[in-house]
Amino acid sequence: MTDAPDILSPDAMHSILEDIETNAFRRIGEAAGLAELEPLRIEYLGRKSRMSHLLRSLGGLAPEDRTRLGARANEVRKRLEESIREKEAALKKAPPKQALDFTLPGAPVPRGAEHPITRTIHEIVSVFERLNFEWVSGREIETEFYNFTALNIPLDHPSRDAFDTFFTRGGNLLRSQTSTVQIRVMEKRKPPLRVVAPGRVYRPDTVDASHSFMFHQIEGLMVDDRTTFADLKGVIHLFLRALFGETSRIRFRPHFFPFTEPSVEVDVSCFICRAEGCSVCGQKGWLEVMGAGSVDPAVFQAVGYDPRKVQGFAFGMGVERLAMLRHGINDIRLFYENDLRFLKQFA
Ligand code: PHE
Numbered sequence: 233m234t235d236a237p238d239i240l241s242p243d244a245m246h247s248i249l250e251d252i253e254t255n256a257f258r259r260i261g262e263a264a265g266l267a268e269l270e271p272l273r274i275e276y277l278g279r280k281s282r283m284s285h286l287l288r289s290l291g292g293l294a295p296e297d298r299t300r301l302g303a304r305a306n307e308v309r310k311r312l313e314e315s316i317r318e319k320e321a322a323l324k325k326a327p328p329k330q331a332l333d334f335t336l337p338g339a340p341v342p343r344g345a346e347h348p349i350t351r352t353i354h355e356i357v358s359v360f361e362r363l364n365f366e367w368v369s370g371r372e373i374e375t376e377f378y379n380f381t382a383l384n385i386p387l388d389h390p391s392r393d394a395f396d397t398f399f400t401r402g403g404n405l406l407r408s409q410t411s412t413v414q415i416r417v418m419e420k421r422k423p424p425l426r427v428v429a430p431g432r433v434y435r436p437d438t439v440d441a442s443h444s445f446m447f448h449q450i451e452g453l454m455v456d457d458r459t460t461f462a463d464l465k466g467v468i469h470l471f472l473r474a475l476f477g478e479t480s481r482i483r484f485r486p487h488f489f490p491f492t493e494p495s496v497e498v499d500v501s502c503f504i505c506r507a508e509g510c511s512v513c514g515q516k517g518w519l520e521v522m523g524a525g526s527v528d529p530a531v532f533q534a535v536g537y538d539p540r541k542v543q544g545f546a547f548g549m550g551v552e553r554l555a556m557l558r559h560g561i562n563d564i565r566l567f568y569e570n571d572l573r574f575l576k577q578f579a
Pocket of ligand 1: 492
């Protein structure tokens with residue numbers, strides 16, 4: 233374009249000016265740096281530019297064309313010079329592109345928090361950790377041996393029925409209690425033992441406000457050469473008072489579990505009504521919170537311990553139930569629905 237013929241016709245001049253008007257100003261405006269602006273200045277205003285060529289050709293035009301096109305060309309040239317000057321000044325003043333404004337508020341990062349079930353597990357385990365219990369875990373897919381047989385649950389016991397346990401096609405099952413972990417730990421280790429085992433358990437219950445096909449339990453086991461029922465009572469007292477308050481009263485009721493003998497169900501005085509009777513405790517004044525007992529000799533035999541040489545106790549509790557009691561939650565399904573309006577209350 234710089235090698236244009238010597239003499240331009242008025243039409244050619246007209247289209248040059250037209251082109252400058254539509255493109256030059258836009259390109260100058262878009263220049264992102266001084267290095268992009270200088271070539272534009274040369275292209276539009278340089279000695280070999282079409283503008284210079286046009287101005288030089290004016291002399292050969294008829295007088296009316298010369299006046300009209302000359303005035304227009306000078307006006308466009310002036311505006312070009314001005315626009316380049318302004319752009320140059322703006323680019324020199326502009327801060328470098330990567331500059332950061334440290335005064336801008338940061339993008340908010342939402343804070344995560346423990347799920348109320350996880351938090352309850354941590355609270356419970358931390359009480360037992362102060363008593364030197366160790367956190368252990370088992371597995372969720374188990375065999376009949378760990379879920380039943382080794383726990384002294386006879387073949388004809390109703391809980392072995394498919395109505396109370398999820399069985400897999402391969403003959404395994406989803407554990408229905410964390411007592412399985414007692415067996416797994418005792419098989420691998422020798423006494424003395426103090427362990428707590430939190431984890432998920434599964435039962436084919438119809439889901440409602442107080443039942444779920446999956447929930448959490450915490451199992452506890454202590455074995456030593458002399459660990460009596462009095463030790464069990466002491467540990468449970470300490471634990472429940474830490475969880476429900478130092479003024480709580482604790483009650484042991486005789487019960488039956490195949491893997492403990494004797495066995496008890498443990499109640500804590502209702503912390504809402506202080507055992508007066510209210511809707512949380514069903515007017516009874518007491519809340520049933522766990523099962524426990526001295527380890528049955530048959531269980532020791534199943535893991536190869538000599539029942540004449542060791543003694544122990546075990547206990548188990550439902551995490552959801554304890555969390556619901558402590559926080560006044562009336563529907564177990566709230567734990568699994570992932571509704572932040574519910575979960576945020578525990579953050
Ligand atoms: N495994 C029992 C249950 O699921 C609870 C329990 C554990 C009872 C340990 C006694 C000892 O109900």
